[in-house]
Amino acid sequence: MRITDDRYTRDRLRLDLALRLIRHEARTRTIRSWTGLTDDRIRKLYRSYVADAGRRDVRRRRGKSPRQCAWFMKNAAIRREAAGLATLLCVLGLLRREAGAAPGAVEQLRWGERFCEAYETFLSLNRQPQISFEHACHLLRSLEKQNEICLDDCEGCGSLLVVLRYAERPQVCEFCASTRPPARPGLSVGDC
């Protein structure tokens, strides 16, 4: 019975996570690699979700996932969003040094749930967010690799910043940049 129960729990987790990802318009590839479901199963789930929930506005994304790290630096609003989302990913312990568990493993499914919670919290904090779910996945992967972007901290308030690894880094966050006058040259914080 125990094996049957565990399997039921895992199947339930997989379907719940897949539907949650469909609602966020995640790409089929993402859904497959997190849940271990086949493309055919995902297609059927998507169709039944759209039919049952009457959600014709949910799109099924195909093609390539976002790949450009420079996109996160595009403007002040996106930089602020990227910093906020990166903070949530850090606080919730979602950044991983090691490769994730196998697709569909309970550990991977639970991780996927926590990632969705982080992204949903991010959505609730931003009125018109520009970072899509797939962009959020790309931010996570890029922060884990640290090849092109990495985390830094604001010299003004200590909050997390997402910065390009091999470009000149901003010293302060968007908030501090807009509220503090630029430091006078030759004057250190201790002199104030």
Ligand SMILES: [Zn+2]
């Ligand atoms: Zn700051």
